[in-house]
Amino acid sequence: MYPTRTVAQEVAEDIYFGQAVMVQARWFFAAALGLLGLFYAASLGAVIFIALLTILLLLINFFIYTRQLLHKHANEWLLLLLAGCEALMVMALILFWPNKVGVLEPIGFDSPFYVLFYPLLFVFALVFPPRRTAIYTAIVVGGYLLMCVVSNFGLLLDAAFVKDLVARGMTLAAMSALGTFYWRIQRERRRTAVATPTRS
């Protein structure tokens, strides 16, 4: 293990080792997709669609997991692309997937599937540097809140709606913020560990 590293090397190592956490989160995400598909699909086509999506996600996850087991370098852009696709999938679920059997209309704010964002934001903050995490969080949380406001514009005067929106937005942002904070702490611990002499 090299005793000194550049910042870029540290970032590359963080991504290489941290991608395992993203893999774990993706297993849960795939399980959640399977759960939703089994219970809330309104038609045979929807079941097939969600099943194919789940299988695709599992295959991609297995590919990344295998690369890490074989000690191949981490493809940072692939991980970013996957994180973006997952956020888009959750957004699409929120907008279009029914949470009651037989319901086909778009849901938006009333959709309970925003909980899928919590582990996604957390693991992104653990893997990527703070600047990228801030951009990703701003896009995901801002996009979700904007979607809620646009789909329920008349409820902006309703205190309960605003409270709910604030609670969701702040807790989502807190996942990223705390994840980034912990990432920084771990980086400092590693630097301290490297700086400690290993030979007498």
Added chain:
Amino acid sequence: MSEIAWLPTRWRKHLKLHDATEDLSVGQIVFVVGRWVLVLVMLLMAILDTGKTLMRLRLEILALLALTVFNFYLFTQALQRKGTLQIITYIASLADLIAITIIVKNGGYFSPYYVFYYPALLVISVTFPPFMLLIFTEAVMVMYTLIAFTQQFWIDSVPILGLRLLMMVAVVVCGRYYWEIEKARRAGDKVPAPTAEPIPSALPQALPLEAPATAQAAPQPAPQMV
């Protein structure tokens, strides 16, 4: 470990409190920041809720002030790099989770404030030892399930409840897994440095902890077909 000397030795080994102490000290600042977030969000909720009585608002703000004062104490301990007693950290976490549960209890399954569990579980997952993490996570899941089932629940909501619980487990597992990875990386840093090898400057070649065995083997020439 004077603060755990009163525990029987067998329990101390089982709880792995010796490993936990350093992580609790280091994770203390995350714990404190997480509680600040919780206090801020709860204060906003208290202010935005216009339908409550003045007495109730007073009680909520008093409770938040007490939480703030206690958080200041933990914050000063962290800044002075003094380790807080583990038992105090556990009690503080338990108090936070009970406070969230009381808030959620009013609406049951339909309460939108179950989302407060996620940052709370995040902080616990990166700070507590495995045994305590398991206890706390299970307690949260059982408490929330009981609340959801007892208040206006129907069978159609079981998958959504399952989804919420699954995401709680996801946050905890990912946090704990990251902790394990970082522990292994720090242990790898303790390996004596190799002799005079140039540090690669070109990226994105990442540096694994151990040199893969396959990379060191000389590539075998492909058999020639006749």
